[in-house]
Amino acid sequence: MGEEYDIVNLIALGVISWTTVFLLVRKIFSDRSFELCNRIVSTIHGILAVILASLSVEDWSCPVCPLASASTPKQRQVLAVTVAYLIYDLICCLFDVKFTLDNTVHHLVSIVSLAAGLAFQLCGSEQVAALFITEISSPFLHARELLKEFGYRDTDLNLAADVLFAVIFSVARMVGGPYLTFVTLTANNPLLIKAMAVGLQLVSAFWFYKIVKMVKYKLTKRRKQVGMPGKLD
Numbered sequence: 001m002g003e004e005y006d007i008v009n010l011i012a013l014g015v016i017s018w019t020t021v022f023l024l025v026r027k028i029f030s031d032r033s034f035e036l037c038n039r040i041v042s043t044i045h046g047i048l049a050v051i052l053a054s055l056s057v058e059d060w061s062c063p064v065c066p067l068a069s070a071s072t073p074k075q076r077q078v079l080a081v082t083v084a085y086l087i088y089d090l091i092c093c094l095f096d097v098k099f100t101l102d103n104t105v106h107h108l109v110s111i112v113s114l115a116a117g118l119a120f121q122l123c124g125s126e127q128v129a130a131l132f133i134t135e136i137s138s139p140f141l142h143a144r145e146l147l148k149e150f151g152y153r154d155t156d157l158n159l160a161a162d163v164l165f166a167v168i169f170s171v172a173r174m175v176g177g178p179y180l181t182f183v184t185l186t187a188n189n190p191l192l193i194k195a196m197a198v199g200l201q202l203v204s205a206f207w208f209y210k211i212v213k214m215v216k217y218k219l220t221k222r223r224k225q226v227g228m229p230g231k232l233d
Helices: 002-028 034-055 073-095 101-120 124-135 138-152 156-186 191-227
Strands: none
Touching: 002 034, 002 073, 034 073, 034 124, 034 138, 073 101, 073 124, 101 124, 101 191, 124 156, 124 191, 138 156, 156 191
């Protein structure tokens, strides 16, 4: 019971901490948009989540081991940090002028899923591995938009960020993702965890398709720009 209270306190402290970081970033970049400041915080979380997830791995010869087992205190702490971030980001999204219902639903589903894992203290290895796979490309996703707001839209640097994001996303979601889905389905995991693994992979496949189309469009556009100097968009 004491450890459960510690996790709840960590989540509460995390929400306050992420909010404080946002307010500091907002103060530093007071002339920039609300979205840019939030993306900077999201980038910090993505990097931190990957580092913490990596540090929680017990055996790098089998990063997702032990499967279908009780989560360790370190794994629960990693998940708690991300739950806190998601709560902060959900609140932040409500104040953003670009509020979207699908983004809100995504946050709620993610919070409930991770919170369920924390409550039942099960499948820590699988959840932390999923966190690593989903967050490894996150900093590059936000870098694309940050570069645009800092005036680097339609530049080689922005194109490089697009391609780097696409490559890392594709490797993580379409190589690491199917492997994680397979081991999760074949292990003695609860049906809910298996359903979450399949759902994550289906969503990843959908976004992989969208990203391939985006990169193809960007490369075609860039070739046209190179062939028509002085007529950049």
